[in-house]
Amino acid sequence: MRAALAEAEAAAAEDEVPVGCVVVHEGRIVGRGHNRTETLKDPTAHAEIIAIGAAATSLENWRLSGATVYVTIEPCLMCAGALVLARPDLVVYGARDPKVWLPGLAVRHCRGQPAQPRTEGGRGRAGGGDSGYPEAVL
Numbered sequence: 020m021r022a023a024l025a026e027a028e029a030a031a032a033e034d035e036v037p038v039g040c041v042v043v044h045e046g047r048i049v050g051r052g053h054n055r056t057e058t059l060k061d062p063t064a065h066a067e068i069i070a071i072g073a074a075a076t077s078l079e080n081w082r083l084s085g086a087t088v089y090v091t092i093e094p095c096l097m098c099a100g101a102l103v104l105a106r107p108d109l110v111v112y113g114a115r116d117p118k119v120w121l122p123g124l125a126v127r128h129c130r131g132q133p134a135q136p137r138t139e140g141g142r143g144r145a146g147g148g149d150s151g152y153p154e155a156v157l
């Protein structure tokens with residue numbers, strides 16, 4: 020989660036919405052990203068989309084089986100859908116997004132999918148090993 024937060028700080032430095040994401044596979048970061056919608060003039064350039072695309076390129080596989088995705092805030096519905104398609108084992112987010120149209124909608128959407136990421140942990144639990152950040156898991 021610390022690496023995802025560093026990505027969020029990079030987004031803030033670029034006057035982007037400060038969201039960061041990393042994908043970890045076999046103990047190493049294989050994809051990282053931060054919001055770049057303003058820079059790229061692309062409404063889909065969210066941190067998660069960039070990070071999972073980079074991970075898929077790195078792993079030479081669109082299926083992110085065995086991976087854990089860390090994102091600093093609750094994914095939007097677009098990103099939640101992309102995460103379902105990418106099939107990581109686990110998605111951890113640092114905080115709920117109060118601006119989400121219906122809080123928890125993306126999480127509920129993912130839980131209803133046949134290829135859903137594994138569900139583990141929950142709100143209020145310290146996550147990311149010693150990170151101390153709260154986590155919620157899709």
Ligand SMILES: [Zn+2]
Pocket residue numbers: 065066067094095096097098099
């Ligand atoms: Zn998104």
